[in-house]
Amino acid sequence: MLVSEESATENDITVADVWEYLSHDEWEVALDLLEELGDVQPLPHGFWETLALAAEQMRLGTSAAWCRWRCYETRDGVIRADLTLRPAAEARRQTPISGAGVLRPMWNIGNRTLAGESALDIAMLWVEHTPSLEPGGRSSVRLAPLDPQRWRQLQPGQVITMHEDRSVAGTAVVLEVQRPSTTPEA
Structure with missing residues (x-):
């Protein structure tokens, strides 16, 4: 999953890079590097599960939650969207929402009840690149x-x-929908 030293460019992450941080007891930096691999290529469920366990052992709650989130995505797919929350003056919400997958709002995604009314579906929400919105x-x-x-x-x-x-509470435009490619490894 890491780029070999022979074919690496200056921007690639190699096994040597990760070992270098580990040898200097920079465990959190090594974990961050490994988490970034998931943005480059799809990684198996077992990879994310192992990283989640490591993050939990280091008491890195947000990293552990992120790795668990990625476990979910390997199993059920990825849905990304561009979300705009309504301003506080126009909505019930007056405080920021946590970015780390805590909120479980309802979504109108076009589904209907048997009577033909709009049905709301629940999905957890992870805000990318910021701790809150x-x-x-x-x-x-x-x-x-x-x-x-x-x-x-x-x-x-x-x-x-x-x-x-x-x-x-907000409106989102779907950016990406990736179905799970295969059954994830356990």
Whole structure:
């Protein structure tokens, strides 16, 4: 998964890079490097599970949560969107939302009830590249649906709405939908 020393460019991560940090007891930096690999290529479930365990042992809660999130994505796929929250003056929410996958809002993704009414579906929310998102703020996010099968029709460019109650809390444009490629290794 790491680039070999022979074919590495100056921007590539190699086994030697990771070992260098580990040999100097810079465990958190080594973990960060390994986490970044997931942005370059899809990595197996076992890789993320092992990183999550390492992060837990180092008491790095956010890193452990991120690696667990990536475990979910290897199993159920990736959904990324560009989310804009409604301003505090126009919405129920007056405080920032946590970025680390804590919030589980409802989403109108176009599903209908048997009676033909809009159905709301639940998905956890991970805000990318920031610890929180302020009311009125905008950021790319990742979604982890409670029932991934109900989200299979999602397409890039589709507009979906976030709800914390009956009112709209935010609007998102789907950026990316990646289905799981194979059954992840245990």
